[in-house]
Amino acid sequence: EAGVTQFPSHSVIEKGQTVTLRCDPISGHDNLYWYRRVMGKEIKFLLHFVKESKQDESGMPNNRFLAERTGGTYSTLKVQPAELEDSGVYFCASSPRGPSTDTQYFGPGTRLTVL
Amino acid sequence: KNEVEQSPQNLTAQEGEFITINCSYSVGISALHWLQQHPGGGIVSLFMLSSGKKKHGRLIATINIQEKHSSLHITASHPRDSAVYICAVPRSGTYKYIFGTGTRLKVLA
Numbered sequence: 001e002a003g004v005t006q007f008p009s010h011s012v013i014e015k016g017q018t019v020t021l022r023c024d025p026i027s028g029h030d031n032l033y034w035y036r037r038v039m040g041k042e043i044k045f046l047l048h049f050v051k052e053s054k055q056d057e058s059g060m061p062n063n064r065f066l067a068e069r070t071g072g073t074y075s076t077l078k079v080q081p082a083e084l085e086d087s088g089v090y091f092c093a094s095s096p097r098g099p100s101t102d103t104q105y106f107g108p109g110t111r112l113t114v115l
Numbered sequence: 116k117n118e119v120e121q122s123p124q125n126l127t128a129q130e131g132e133f134i135t136i137n138c139s140y141s142v143g144i145s146a147l148h149w150l151q152q153h154p155g156g157g158i159v160s161l162f163m164l165s166s167g168k169k170k171h172g173r174l175i176a177t178i179n180i181q182e183k184h185s186s187l188h189i190t191a192s193h194p195r196d197s198a199v200y201i202c203a204v205p206r207s208g209t210y211k212y213i214f215g216t217g218t219r220l221k222v223l224a
Binding site for chain 2: 031033035041042043044045048055056059091095102103104105106107108109
C-alpha cells in the first residue's frame with residue numbers, strides 16, 4: 001500500500017511568488033491534515049479536511065494560504081504571495097477515521113524556501 | 116511554556132549506548148505518538164500508545180498517563196538511529212496534534 005506522498009520535495013521561490021504544494025493521502029483515508037514546521041520551532045497544525053470539507057482551518061496563518069481538496073482525494077496548499085516567514089517544511093498526514101486515537105500517517109514533507 | 120516538552124533537546128551518544136528520550140505533556144490526552152524525522156525531512160510514525168509499553172525491534176516506548184509522561188528508549192544504538200525524535204499528542208477529544216520541539220539524536224560510530 002502506498003503511503004502519503006507529497007510534491008514537490010523541495011521548492012525554492014522568491015518573495016512575492018506563488019507556490020502550490022500537493023499531498024496525496026493514503027487511498028481510502030477520509031481525513032487529511034496539513035502541518036508546518038518553521039526553523040527552530042515545533043510542528044504546528046494548519047488545517048484538517050474530512051473528505052472535501054474543511055473541518056478546521058484554525059491553524060492557517062493568514063489569507064495568503066489557501067487549501068483545497070476537490071473530490072476528497074488529493075489536496076493542494078497554495079501560498080500566494082509567499083513571504084520570507086513562510087519558509088519551512090510542510091507536512092501532510094492522513095488517517096482513516098479521525099478520532100484522537102487514530103494514527104496519522106505522515107508524508108515526507110515539502111521543504112519550502114522563500115528568498 | 117509549550118504544552119508538550121521534550122528532553123533532552125540534543126543528544127550525542129556512542130554506538131551501542133542505551134538512549135532515553137523523555138516527553139512530558141500538560142494537556143489531557145487519550146494517546147501519545149512518537150515520530151522520527153530523518154535528515155532528509157520525512158516523518159515516520161514509530162509508536163502510538165495509550166498505556167503501558169510497546170516494543171518494536173530496538174525501540175521501546177512507555178507511557179504513564181497519570182504522570183503525563185512518556186519515554187522512548189533505544190537499545191544498542193546505531194548511527195542509523197540518528198534523527199530527530201518527536202513526541203506528539205492529540206488534544207483529548209480532538210484530532211489536533213500538539214508537537215514537542217523534538218530531540219535531535221546523533222549516534223557516533
